[in-house]
Amino acid sequence: MLYNVVVNDWGETTYVPTALGNVLLVVVLIALLAVAVVFARKQRNKTGADDVDQKMAHSKLTVKQLAFCAMAIALGTILSNIKLFHFPTGGSITLLSMLVICLPGYWFGLGAGIATGVAYGVLQLLIDPYVLYPMQLIVDYILAFGALGLSGLFSNAKFGLLKGYITAVLGRYVFAVISGWIFFGAYAWEGWDPLPYSLAYNAIYIFAEAAVTLLILSVKPVQNLFSKLKQMALND
Numbered sequence: 001m002l003y004n005v006v007v008n009d010w011g012e013t014t015y016v017p018t019a020l021g022n023v024l025l026v027v028v029l030i031a032l033l034a035v036a037v038v039f040a041r042k043q044r045n046k047t048g049a050d051d052v053d054q055k056m057a058h059s060k061l062t063v064k065q066l067a068f069c070a071m072a073i074a075l076g077t078i079l080s081n082i083k084l085f086h087f088p089t090g091g092s093i094t095l096l097s098m099l100v101i102c103l104p105g106y107w108f109g110l111g112a113g114i115a116t117g118v119a120y121g122v123l124q125l126l127i128d129p130y131v132l133y134p135m136q137l138i139v140d141y142i143l144a145f146g147a148l149g150l151s152g153l154f155s156n157a158k159f160g161l162l163k164g165y166i167t168a169v170l171g172r173y174v175f176a177v178i179s180g181w182i183f184f185g186a187y188a189w190e191g192w193d194p195l196p197y198s199l200a201y202n203a204i205y206i207f208a209e210a211a212v213t214l215l216i217l218s219v220k221p222v223q224n225l226f227s228k229l230k231q232m233a234l235n236d
Contacts, residue, residue, distance in 0.1 A: 064233070065107075065108060065112065065233070068103075068104065068107060068108075068233045069104045069108075069112065069115075069116045069119075072100050072101060072103050072104050072116060072120075073101070073116060073119060073120050073123060075100050076097045076098075076100040076101040076120055077097075077120070077123055077124070077127065079094055079095045079096055079097040079100060080092075080094045080097040080124065081094075082094060082095040082097075084209075085205065085208070087201070087205065089184065089187050090130050090140075090184070091176070091201070091202060091204075091205045091206075092205055093205045093208050093209045093212075094209060096209075096212075096213055096216070097209075098148060098165075098168070098169060098172070098206075098209060098210070098213065099165060099213045099217075101116065101117055101120050101145070101148045102148050102149075102151035102161075102164060102165050102168045103151075103226075103229070104116040104117075104149070104152075105117070105148070105149045105150065105151035105152030105153075105155060105164060105168070106151050106152065106154070106155050106160055106161050106164050106165075106226075106230065107155065107229075107230050107233040107234065108152070108155065108233070109152045109155045110149065110150070110152030110153055110155070111149075111152070112149075112152065113148070113149030113150065113151050113152035113155075113168075114146050114147075114149030114150070114152070115149065116149060117145045117146040117147065117148040117149035117168075118142055118145065118146040118149070120145050120148070121140075121141040121142050121144065121145030121146060122141065122142075124141060124145065125137065125141045132183060132184075133183055135183075136179055136182075136183040139175055139178055139179040139182075139183075140175070140176070140179050143175045144172045144175035144176050144179070145172065147168060147171030147172045147174070147175055148168045148169075148171070148172055149168065150164070150167045150168045150171045151164030151165055151167065151168040152164065153167055154167065161217065161223075161226055162214070162217055165210075165213065165214070165217070166210070166214075169206060169207075169210045172206060173202055173203070173206050173207070176198075176202040176206060177195075177198045177199055177202050178198075179198075180194070180197070180198030180201055180202055181194050181195045181198040182194075184198070185197070185198070
């Protein structure tokens with residue numbers, strides 16, 4: 001009802017969402033963005049502003065945060081389709097898409113970051129699904145992309161974007177390795193066991209993109225740009 005089971009010429013089974021399944025995924029995406037906004041509002045309650053100012057800030061911040069999260073998801077989706085390298089069995093080096101999805105966590109904190117990452121994963125599932133098993137869908141699209149929200153752990157730290165990005169990438173890598181180990185072990189290179197294969201396979205594209213991103217983030221004008229973006233996201 002929510003997905004069709006498709007068997008290709010090689011006997012592999014793929015699960016493709018139906019129209020109803022796609023509608024449900026869109027609803028989940030919108031709900032996750034709403035959760036991100038609500039979480040940010042709760043964090044805003046702790047700033048100590050008076051009640052009148054808080055109510056005004058909530059109204060503005062809610063709309064503003066939703067817009068920033070939505071823009072990050074939209075831009076991340078566009079950049080995810082600019083593939084510098086793509087493996088035929090999944091995984092690609094993209095043009096800074098992970099960095100863009102890490103930004104809501106850096107701006108608004110852990111809850112907003114994870115919700116935005118999961119929403120992005122749902123959108124990726126809608127646009128370019130590669131699902132062999134239902135549980136693999138959860139690991140690859142929900143947990144792995146949701147882990148990009150771990151950038152929120154360092155939203156208020158010195159060099160928070162760098163620390164948050166590295167943590168988020170490592171989080172995604174852990175789930176990608178688990179998926180490759182459990183669900184894609186049959187594709188292991190000749191002479192490789194599934195776990196070492198998954199460790200190496202996923203490291204190639206995830207850490208290659210991370211290395212390029214960190215190199216770009218090390219440039220002072222780029223750091224200043226992202227600092228200004230955060231100020232824009234947080235200012236009323």
